[in-house]
Amino acid sequence: MGADGAGFARWWAARYTRGLPDEVGARRRAEIECDVFEHCQATNGRSAAVAWRTVRGVHADLAWRREERRLMQGSHRTPTRLRTTWSVVTQNWFAPLAVLVAIFDVLLAIGIATEKDGKLPGQAIGPVVLIALAALLVAGLWLRWRAGEARAQRTGSVAAAVPTRWIAGLVAVLVVSLALLVVGVSTGSLVFFFVAVSVLKVVVLVLATVGITRAVRSADPGARVTLANGMIIAGVLPALLFFWMIVPALIALAVIVGVLTTNPRVRPAV
Amino acid sequence: MVRRKPGTLLPLEVAILDAATTAARDGEPEFHGFAIAQRMQARDGARRLTAHGTLYKALARMEADGLLESRWEDADVAVAEGRPRRRLYRVTPLGATARTRALAQSGPTAATPRPGLVT
Numbered sequence A: 001m002g003a004d005g006a007g008f009a010r011w012w013a014a015r016y017t018r019g020l021p022d023e024v025g026a027r028r029r030a031e032i033e034c035d036v037f038e039h040c041q042a043t044n045g046r047s048a049a050v051a052w053r054t055v056r057g058v059h060a061d062l063a064w065r066r067e068e069r070r071l072m073q074g075s076h077r078t079p080t081r082l083r084t085t086w087s088v089v090t091q092n093w094f095a096p097l098a099v100l101v102a103i104f105d106v107l108l109a110i111g112i113a114t115e116k117d118g119k120l121p122g123q124a125i126g127p128v129v130l131i132a133l134a135a136l137l138v139a140g141l142w143l144r145w146r147a148g149e150a151r152a153q154r155t156g157s158v159a160a161a162v163p164t165r166w167i168a169g170l171v172a173v174l175v176v177s178l179a180l181l182v183v184g185v186s187t188g189s190l191v192f193f194f195v196a197v198s199v200l201k202v203v204v205l206v207l208a209t210v211g212i213t214r215a216v217r218s219a220d221p222g223a224r225v226t227l228a229n230g231m232i233i234a235g236v237l238p239a240l241l242f243f244w245m246i247v248p249a250l251i252a253l254a255v256i257v258g259v260l261t262t263n264p265r266v267r268p269a270v
Numbered sequence B: 001m002v003r004r005k006p007g008t009l010l011p012l013e014v015a016i017l018d019a020a021t022t023a024a025r026d027g028e029p030e031f032h033g034f035a036i037a038q039r040m041q042a043r044d045g046a047r048r049l050t051a052h053g054t055l056y057k058a059l060a061r062m063e064a065d066g067l068l069e070s071r072w073e074d075a076d077v078a079v080a081e082g083r084p085r086r087r088l089y090r091v092t093p094l095g096a097t098a099r100t101r102a103l104a105q106s107g108p109t110a111a112t113p114r115p116g117l118v119t
Helices: A003-016 A022-042 A047-056 A058-077 A081-091 A095-113 A122-154 A164-187 A190-217 A223-235 A237-241 A247-261 B011-025 B033-044 B052-064 B075-081 B093-106
Strands: B068-072 B087-091
Touching (some): A003 A022, A003 A047, A003 A058, A022 A047, A022 B033, A022 B052, A022 B087, A047 A058, A058 B052, A095 A223, A122 A223, A122 A237, A164 A247, A190 A237, A223 A247, A237 A247, B011 B033, B011 B087, B033 B052, B052 B068
């Protein structure tokens, strides 16, 4: 009944699962044992077929082993409270700033709604949009937190949320825009204001649209991070639009930089 | 090594989901590794079964991604039939959605057999 091929498959499964966590190795060996048995039954014990099927999957077995080893080493490093706290602080430093922007959105909504000289329908629509954006921002923060937790439990991945060149390009655009804003403030030039704010609005809108589209079209639970990033960025738009207040706009820029340069996926599972 | 773009499925993953969906329509909502390898072989008209390593690595990855869920078969059933216990997989709603989306994106040819989709 295919003793040689089945024996080879079992031997190889025992080799590449050696040193892995007991439950992980035992599960894989049990699945191979079952598969080999069924295969031998179905083919009247064609030993060569079972052996060849094992050989063809060696590269995948080794890749799987490397991944499991990486997860195992990662899990050995995660349990300490200090490490968890450090990850939360470094990957979510912008969250308090984002909450401030949400509060700014709400205060702005109240201000517009209670303005004595306000005109409809702007006085009605404006506060609704602002409250909706504040809610979107807070929901994005929550979604990012939850997505990071799920992702860390699943893979412990430390991959960047977006490619480095994207981050570099975006930071460059933001720095140039900020410089234009500063020049605009110091010289009182409306042209600088107009160019800087237009660039910022286009960049933010494009990023938010891309993020939401990718997340909606993706089957990957990790895409929720991208969706959450888009929601947060959309939520800080009002602060950017009121650029002449300077401080809210700067905080909003800091939030955008924080969202795009951190990765909730490095947060260890608690 | 084949890498997939975020939010997309590898051809093998689509094949697994498609074969599992067909099995579910045939009254077998749960499947085990060898059974799905056989179904994919028949579906794709391939000469060989998917390799052990390729198949079980994909199943593990898909389960981790929430596309599949699994459980061990009742030990008494396996003992009664004189064979090792099976790990039984089932397509999750997320997996079904991902399959539908993948087939829609790749067009009607994705649902047809593709020889050589092994290893």
